[in-house]
Amino acid sequence: MEQRERFLEDPAGTHAGTTEIHDPLLAALEFLAGHHGLPFSKSAVLRGLPLRDGVLTLDLFARAADRLGLDAKIVERKPSQVSGLVCPFVVLLKSGDVGILLERRQGDRKVPVVVPGVSDTKKMRLRDLDREALDTVIYIADRRQQEAVATDASLMRSAPGHWLWSVVIRFWPTWAYIVFAALVINLLGLALPLFVMNVYDRVIPYNSTATLWALAAGVLIALFSDFILRMLRATVIENSGRRVDMKVSASLFEQALDATMSSRSGRAGEFANQIREFETVRDFFTSTSITSAIDLLFIGIFLGILWMIVGPLALVPLLAVPVVLLMTLAVQVPLARSVSRTQATQSNRHAILVESMVSIETVKAVAGEASLQKKWEDAVAGSVRASSATRFWSSLAMYFSMFVQQAVSVVIIIWGVYLVAAGDITIGALIASNILAGRVLAPLGNIAMTLARAQTSFSALRQLNAMMKLDRDHKMPPTSGAMIDQARIEFREVDFSYGQHQAKALNGVSLKIAPGERVGIVGRVASGKSTLGKLLAGLYPCDGGAVIVDGTDVRHLWMADLRKAIVYVGQEPELFSGSLSENILFGRQEDPAAFSACAQASGVTAFAQVNPLGYAMPVGERGRAISGGQRQSVAIARALFGRPKVLFLDEPTSAMDNLTEAAFIRSFRNWLKPQSTLIVATHRTSLLELVDRLIVLDGGKVVADGPKQKVLASLLKGKVVGAPGTKAAVDV
Numbered sequence: 001m002e003q004r005e006r007f008l009e010d011p012a013g014t015h016a017g018t019t020e021i022h023d024p025l026l027a028a029l030e031f032l033a034g035h036h037g038l039p040f041s042k043s044a045v046l047r048g049l050p051l052r053d054g055v056l057t058l059d060l061f062a063r064a065a066d067r068l069g070l071d072a073k074i075v076e077r078k079p080s081q082v083s084g085l086v087c088p089f090v091v092l093l094k095s096g097d098v099g100i101l102l103e104r105r106q107g108d109r110k111v112p113v114v115v116p117g118v119s120d121t122k123k124m125r126l127r128d129l130d131r132e133a134l135d136t137v138i139y140i141a142d143r144r145q146q147e148a149v150a151t152d153a154s155l156m157r158s159a160p161g162h163w164l165w166s167v168v169i170r171f172w173p174t175w176a177y178i179v180f181a182a183l184v185i186n187l188l189g190l191a192l193p194l195f196v197m198n199v200y201d202r203v204i205p206y207n208s209t210a211t212l213w214a215l216a217a218g219v220l221i222a223l224f225s226d227f228i229l230r231m232l233r234a235t236v237i238e239n240s241g242r243r244v245d246m247k248v249s250a251s252l253f254e255q256a257l258d259a260t261m262s263s264r265s266g267r268a269g270e271f272a273n274q275i276r277e278f279e280t281v282r283d284f285f286t287s288t289s290i291t292s293a294i295d296l297l298f299i300g301i302f303l304g305i306l307w308m309i310v311g312p313l314a315l316v317p318l319l320a321v322p323v324v325l326l327m328t329l330a331v332q333v334p335l336a337r338s339v340s341r342t343q344a345t346q347s348n349r350h351a352i353l354v355e356s357m358v359s360i361e362t363v364k365a366v367a368g369e370a371s372l373q374k375k376w377e378d379a380v381a382g383s384v385r386a387s388s389a390t391r392f393w394s395s396l397a398m399y400f401s402m403f404v405q406q407a408v409s410v411v412i413i414i415w416g417v418y419l420v421a422a423g424d425i426t427i428g429a430l431i432a433s434n435i436l437a438g439r440v441l442a443p444l445g446n447i448a449m450t451l452a453r454a455q456t457s458f459s460a461l462r463q464l465n466a467m468m469k470l471d472r473d474h475k476m477p478p479t480s481g482a483m484i485d486q487a488r489i490e491f492r493e494v495d496f497s498y499g500q501h502q503a504k505a506l507n508g509v510s511l512k513i514a515p516g517e518r519v520g521i522v523g524r525v526a527s528g529k530s531t532l533g534k535l536l537a538g539l540y541p542c543d544g545g546a547v548i549v550d551g552t553d554v555r556h557l558w559m560a561d562l563r564k565a566i567v568y569v570g571q572e573p574e575l576f577s578g579s580l581s582e583n584i585l586f587g588r589q590e591d592p593a594a595f596s597a598c599a600q601a602s603g604v605t606a607f608a609q610v611n612p613l614g615y616a617m618p619v620g621e622r623g624r625a626i627s628g629g630q631r632q633s634v635a636i637a638r639a640l641f642g643r644p645k646v647l648f649l650d651e652p653t654s655a656m657d658n659l660t661e662a663a664f665i666r667s668f669r670n671w672l673k674p675q676s677t678l679i680v681a682t683h684r685t686s687l688l689e690l691v692d693r694l695i696v697l698d699g700g701k702v703v704a705d706g707p708k709q710k711v712l713a714s715l716l717k718g719k720v721v722g723a724p725g726t727k728a729a730v731d732v
Helices: 002-009 024-035 042-046 058-066 126-132 143-148 165-169 172-188 191-203 209-258 268-276 278-286 288-330 332-358 360-365 369-421 427-468 529-536 559-565 580-585 592-602 604-608 628-641 658-671 685-690 708-716
Strands: 070-075 089-093 098-101 110-115 119-125 133-142 489-496 506-513 518-523 544-549 566-569 646-650 677-681 693-698 701-707
Touching (some): 024 070, 058 070, 126 133, 191 427, 209 278, 278 427, 529 566, 559 566, 628 646, 628 658, 701 708
Parallel strands (some): 518 677
Antiparallel strands (some): 089 098, 089 133, 489 506
């Protein structure tokens, strides 16, 4: 077990100290993808995963395999104990490497094993493999051929599981324990009323102190056992809830990052609020509400015992149960409506808060506090009204349940007096029946609050379901398996608009860009320059036509590979809280030489050197601690560090002064490699020094395309006219 923990912490094993990082689990995935005839892309497999020291860990392996269309299941078992029907499967080795057992037939003493990235296929004795391996293997199943892969039903999966329930079901032994613990706790709950009954009926009349102490010892043991079981149950629920939370929260955030730009509707604050709503779902499943709901299953036990003790007196709580349930169910309809309104108003309030805090500088600069304050107070008023309705309906059900419980106690006492007088029951039985009636109705006292919380949780769950169904940038592996080599670009009759009711940002655009070209794109505001870059980087899909890279439609490429090869730097770059170096590296492996070259080429070195903290200087939230021009320099350095084949710069120097821009042009020209493709969208003629070819856009159409000097001459002579509906030639 300790060796497996070391594998989790340092999966690179003995190769971790080499210059080139050896990632055994990634190498195993690459081999398995080839074995199953699946396309493989390192960028796509590792995209967005929280790697440790730049390599896959065991707990990330299944998520990485899923991106290739493979299902992975980690099992604690020796290789010799695994059936040959599940071959090939992964074997974790004590050396820190990963072996793959390719096939095994009945009676084989030697089996073929390959250690990807270390050794080719070799024959090994099974007993030797057991000795070199950890007691952990990973079953692998190709989703396309699952019916022929495994006899183990747990490996089969006919359809992708639900993002929440599939995780919850994995912990079914925990839920089985919780139900069993609830049964024992409810049985132990009989100890106190039976103790009271026997004390009144057998101890007091005969002054039998020996019996009293024997009964007291028994009931104290039962009560202490009840306490221990409740604590254990709470701990188990908390631990399983924490594990579910970690897995599901990771899935939610991954979906939030991977959802396509075109599928995102609403404001960022509303989107963030949807993710925050998972806390409501998690709290419901880890709170006492769920245990109260489970306790409802055991009401029959108490009613049966009650009937055995006091006979017809058990009819009182028996009739009270459906009364409380009917009332609780009746309020669910208005409660559901109010919960829905509450969540909608809270989402709007959260969106206003986020937008205001993010844009606080602009708010102050234009003295817009009053407008936002009004919006905020209106949103709060709406939220309070909706919340008040929710609290009213949930309180109505809860207090009605309390009223019924108290009424049942009174009726039992009144009826019980007559039964005691008639000699049908004893005083002890009457007192015990009152206690047992309370145990019968106790879960019903919580059911109203449980259902109210359930309404809130399932309303949040519906919103999260909708979010999890959004289109993703990275879906199943592309069928083409094509890789980007030279990054030869072609737009074929491309149409695009940002919304159903928006004008076309691009209208029938066709152009080709060869590897190593230096291309400038000019045009008026809203002519489609930025849109061209966003479509090229796969941030949006085109509405018509096709964007082609190396002869393949970008929709059939690994999106991670596309965005590694083609980097788009927007005209309003976003930075993140942290230092200069953190924003440039952005989670990638450090390379001092490349970092220095990128910082020099982008102009970051110029202002980092004069700061006492150097590259450790903080940039503030969204980069607000540095100037706009400096933010642009950092964004360019971040793009250059990825060594893209194509760099699309959208107004890269719009916030720089002339001297800084001139310095940037000089250093950036020196950084450019002959094979690097550069595309610059700009309104500034100074940046045209970097390009040899000029494309003019107007109204979403290409109105000029050719050598820079020739196009500029045509522009100056007014020979380049705008697209239909525009007034004049395009200005640079």
